[in-house]
Amino acid sequence: MSNKIRVDAPLVILHGDEMAQVAFEKILETFVTSRLDIPLVEIDLSAENRLVTNGQVIVDAVEALREHGVGIKNAGMTVNRTQLGELLAKHPEIDGTKLHPLATRSPNGAIRKGIGGNITREDIEFRNLKFSRPEWIGRDIEVDTMETGGIKDSFNELSRATGVVKLMFVGASGDPVELHRREVNKGDPWLLATNDVEDVKAWAHRFFQRAIGEKRDIYLGLKDTVIAGYDGVMRAAIEEIFDRDYREQVEALGLSYHYELIDAQAARLVANPPERALWGVPDNTTGRKLYKLVEELKRFGIPDRKAQVSISRMSAGGGDQYGSFNAPASEDGILKVIVDGEEKHARRVRKGDAILLMSNDQAAIKDWVLQVFRDASRKGKEVYFGLKREYMEYDEVFSTAITDVRRELAETGTPPPSFMIMRPSSQLIKMITDPPRNALYPAQNLDGDIFSDISAALGGSLATASSIIESKDGTMLFEAPHGTAHDLYLKYLETDGREAHFNSSALLFAVANALETLGERDENNALIDYAHALKAALIDTVDAGIITGDLKGKTRDPASETLVDMNGFLDAVASRLTA
Secondary structure (H helix, E strand, C coil), X not given: CCCCEECCCCEEEEECCHHHHHHHHHHHHHHHHCCEECCEEEEECCHHHHHHCCCHHHHHHHHHHHHHCEEEECCCCCCCHHHHHHHHHHCCCCCHHHCCHXXXXXXXXXXXHHHCEEEEEEECCCCCECCCCCCCCCCEEEEECCCCCHHHHCEEEECCCCEEEEEEEECCCCCEEEEEEEEECCCCEEEEEEECHHHHHXXXXXXXXXXXXXXXXXXXXECCCCCCCCHHHHHHHHHHHHHHHHHHHHHHCCCCEEEEEHHHHHHHHHHCCCCEEEEECCCHHHXXXXXXXXXXXXXXXXXXXCCCEEEEECCCCCCCHHHCEEXXXXXXXXXEEEECCEEEEEEEECCCCEEEEEECCHXXXXXXXXXXXXXXXXXXXXXXXXXXXXXXXXXXXXXXXXXXXXXXXXXXXXXXXXXXXXXXXXXHHHHHHCCCCCEEEEECHHHHXXXXXXXXXXXXXXXXXXXXXXXXXXXXXXXXXXXXXXXXXXXXXXXXXXXCCCCCHHHHHHHHHHHHXXXXXXXXXXXXXXXXXXXHHXXXXXXXXXXXXXXXXXXXXXXXXXXXCHHHHHHHHHHCCCC
8 A cells, every 4th residue: 555645636747947857857756756646747848848849838838737726837948049049950840930939938927927927936934044245335346227228218108098009110111010919908008118229339338348447347137038139139239249349358358258147147246246347237227226226235235134035026917028029120210109099109210229018917917916915914024016106107007006905905804014115226225235024025027037036145045935926816836936057957967967966945845835735725634744844854954054055154054064966955855754
C-alpha cells in the first residue's frame, strides 16, 4: 500500500528554461511525485517549444489554468534577436516572418492576461537572513535620462466613448494605413508616446561622452525583451553608436560597459552598487524615478529592513507598456489616433522613431484595487499607491477606482486599510529608505518589475521571495520572481552538470503554496499539513546555516554557514521532512 498522500485535484505544471528548469525537475521529483499521488497537467513553456508551436502552448496553459484553478509556473526565457535567430536556424522549417507574437514574446503577460490575474510578491520570512547594506551615502553614481519624448511628452486621456481606438499612419503615399486597433470602454485610459530616434542618438553621444570624460563605468537599462518595438529600438540605436564610436575609448581607459534589463539592473545597482558609474535610463519616466532614488540613497543610505515588503502588480490584461502596441515607424509620416471615429491626436514621426500605444481597462483596475485592499485588510498592511495624477489623465482612473472601492467596502461593513497616494518616485523612495512595518506597494507592470527586483535584492536574493498571481474567479498561479539564471546554466552545461549552482528556495516555496491551496480547496488536511511542513523544512534549512552561494555571508552567523550546491540544498530540505 502506498504511503503517498492522495490528491484528487489536478495541479497545472508550466515548465520553463535553463537552470530554473533543472531545479524545477529536481523539486517535482523530490517533493511532489515521490510523496504525493497527484494528477499533474504538464505543459512545456520553454522558449523553443513556444516557437515550435507558434505560441499555442501559451493558449493551452491559460486553458488548463482556467479549467483546473491552481498551477505553478517556472521561469522562461524571453528571446532577444540573437537568440531568436539561433532558434530559427535550429528549426529551418519555421518561417520567422509568420510567427504569432506569442511565439517570441514573454509568456508572462499573456498568461496573466488570459487568466485576468494580478500579482503579489512577498518576502519569504527567513529567520536567519540579514542584509549587508552597501555603503550608499556619498556613493559616486549618477543617473542620466532623456529630457524629452516618451511617456513624459505623450498624449493621454480617458476615453469619452465606448468603441475602438485606431492608430493610423499616413506616409509618403498619402493613404492612411491602420497600424493597430483595440477596443476600449468609456472611461478607459489610453496613451500615445513616441521617441525621436535622432534625439535618442544625440542623447547616446552625450551619455557616452560624459562617461568617458568623467571616467565612469557605464550602465544602460531598458526593457527591450518585453517592449521590443520601443525600448528595443532605443537599445539598438544606442549600442550601434557605442560600438562604432566609443567602445575602443572605453576599453582603452579600463572602463566597463554593462547592458541589463532595467529591473534586474536596478536591483543590482541598489543592492550591490559599483564605486563610480554613470547609469543611463533613456525612458524618462523611469529615469526620473531612479534618479530621485539614487540621490536619496546618496544622502541617507539604506536603513535596516525590519519588516516584510509586499509588491502588488496589476495584471497585464489591463495593458500599460506590457500590453502595448510598440514598433518603429517604417517611414516619415503622421500618426493619428482615432477613437470611436473621431480623431483625437496627431503627431509627426520620422523613419525609425519608436512608437508606443497603450491603454488600460477601467474594470480591471477596479478589480485590482479591490484585491489590493482585501489583501491589505486581511494581513494588516498599509497601502502606498504611486500615481502621476497632476499631469497624467491616464493615472486619474486609478484614483477614481480607489475612491469607488473604499466606498463599496464601507457599504459592506469592511473597513478599508490605511492607504496613501503619492508620486511614483516617492513611493519607490519610501519602499527603500523609509519602509513602514508592514506595507503593500501597488504598481503597474513596468514599475512593478523594478520595485519587485529591488525589494528582492534588498531581501538577500531574488530567490527569497514568493510570487502569487490571483484572478477574480479564483484561479491561482504560483511562481518564483527570479529568471532562468542563464550564466549559471552555461556553467552547468560546461561542467556536464557537476556545477549546479542555483537557489531554488522561491521555486520550492511556490510549490508549497500551490499544494497548500489545493489542500484548502479540497479540504485535504494531509496535503495542507505536508505543504506547511515543506515550508518549515525550507526555512529550517536556511536557519541551520545550510545555504547556496548567493546567500554567502548573509546569515546572522556567517562563521557557521555550510555552502552547498542546488542538489545539496534540496537534499537538506528533504532530510527535514518526515517520510
